[in-house]
Amino acid sequence: MRVAVVGAGFYGLHLASVLLKLGLEVVIYEKSSRILNGASGRNQFRLHLGFHYPRNFRTRQQSRDGFFKFVDYYGDLTRQVEGNYYLVPSGDSCIDFPTYKSIMMSSGIDFIETSCPDEITHPCGCIKTDERVLLIEKTRDYFQAKLSDAILLDAEVKVVTEENRVFVGDDEYDFCIDCTWGHLFNDEKFYFEATLLLYYQQKQEFQSDKAFTFVDGPLCSLYPTENKSIYTLSSVVHTPLFKSDKPSDAARALKNVSHVDIQERKSLMQNQLMKYYPSFLDHYQYLSPQLSLKTKPKGADDDRSCYVTSNGRVARCLSGKIDNIFYAANEIISIIGAI
Numbered sequence: 001m002r003v004a005v006v007g008a009g010f011y012g013l014h015l016a017s018v019l020l021k022l023g024l025e026v027v028i029y030e031k032s033s034r035i036l037n038g039a040s041g042r043n044q045f046r047l048h049l050g051f052h053y054p055r056n057f058r059t060r061q062q063s064r065d066g067f068f069k070f071v072d073y074y075g076d077l078t079r080q081v082e083g084n085y086y087l088v089p090s091g092d093s094c095i096d097f098p099t100y101k102s103i104m105m106s107s108g109i110d111f112i113e114t115s116c117p118d119e120i121t122h123p124c125g126c127i128k129t130d131e132r133v134l135l136i137e138k139t140r141d142y143f144q145a146k147l148s149d150a151i152l153l154d155a156e157v158k159v160v161t162e163e164n165r166v167f168v169g170d171d172e173y174d175f176c177i178d179c180t181w182g183h184l185f186n187d188e189k190f191y192f193e194a195t196l197l198l199y200y201q202q203k204q205e206f207q208s209d210k211a212f213t214f215v216d217g218p219l220c221s222l223y224p225t226e227n228k229s230i231y232t233l234s235s236v237v238h239t240p241l242f243k244s245d246k247p248s249d250a251a252r253a254l255k256n257v258s259h260v261d262i263q264e265r266k267s268l269m270q271n272q273l274m275k276y277y278p279s280f281l282d283h284y285q286y287l288s289p290q291l292s293l294k295t296k297p298k299g300a301d302d303d304r305s306c307y308v309t310s311n312g313r314v315a316r317c318l319s320g321k322i323d324n325i326f327y328a329a330n331e332i333i334s335i336i337g338a339i
Contacts, residue, residue: 066323097125
């Protein structure tokens, strides 16, 4: 069987690897000049267990199960965060700390209740847990070496279906997997969001490997990257810049983000974090922005689980955190097996 995968993010690359192992012929189409160049390579690089999704059971379940599979399968492409803290700030969280703890306990996720780190001065309930960060450059090298013969870069294509055939660009395939997160086909259940993360570097006199995620609601997080001294600052309120039902509108908004826009958001994001971590700017210095385009499901239940749908000989992966790739692979294999 000949399979086309459109999109060389982590989902597309993993699915291609699985199908190649099963003996299928696979071609990966990527519109950018390198793999992992979209949302897969422009995020907080967090491999998580579901602790920041207390409002959605399906997301927690998929993340919990996928986390351990990911560590077994791609553990060398991650590193553990030494001090990974989830904090429920008094007066600001949508839920209280006892409720948050009970949700996580009922989800079967391991954690340790602890006192807040010294940096955090606002009263917060606090847990510590073992989570990881993705080593994105090592991941690029790994997949580029493993799949080099199957990857076509700078290849933006259209997909056309005709009865039992599917055409990707000018080539015919038996099956196609859309891993573009809604960019290839429209879906009214999802919207597109132009986003901003901020990079910071720890000052030399202050070195640690701590992650702070404030939950649940319109809060913020500070998370390390593959470089222990470089961090990303994200805010539920201030990271989103623009959203639209059309990816072209969100992409256009992303291109039009100005230096003034970034500076305004930077001030808002820093002030939000410094309510809980007042000495933040004594410990970190600003480096640069990270602009990205993300696809998110509509609705208030904070669902970030993975959904795989199919229509004839085309399957689509939508939403999903990075550790849900194994769920997606199982669904894809079942769909292909039924053809």
